[in-house]
Amino acid sequence: MSQTQAAQIIGKPEINARRFLESKGIKALLGQGYTPDSIEIEPDADQVRGQSRFNALPLEVVTAYWFTQATRGDAQAQSLVWGLLTETLERRFDSAFGVQRSEDDFNQRLGSAF
Incomplete structure (x- = not known):
């Protein structure tokens, strides 16, 4: 998942996730040596400059981000984390x-929680 997607799901701008990745909080949760991955996107034949990239966040980072936002009182993050738990x-x-239970059952239940 991209850092933009992780932030948008809880109604935050991308910069919020970027700041989290640079914070002491993520280092406390995941260790001092954590650095986010960057994934290259296949170049378009019409692209003339540079490579497109996005910051991919693994599951444990997305979880830490949403959990941190929930503990800070973000209502959308609280609802999402509660539903996922x-x-x-x-x-x-x-x-x-x-x-x-079917996947549809789980999706409906999660949708009603969030």
Whole structure:
């Protein structure tokens, strides 16, 4: 997921995610040596200058970003994190107790939480 996508999902501008990547918070959560990945996009034949890139955020970074925003009181991040936590636990409990649900069921439940 790109840092722009991670920010937009919780209603934040991209710069908010970029600042998080440079913060002490991410280093506390993921360690001092963390650096974000940069992925090159296949060049377009018509492109004449430079390479296009975007900053790809792995799952643990996106999770840390949303969690940090939620703990700072961001209502959209709180709703998203709550919905994802609930779905994760539901899936584990369903697996433990043999309950079968479709992906549509999970998507509808998550959509209503967020």
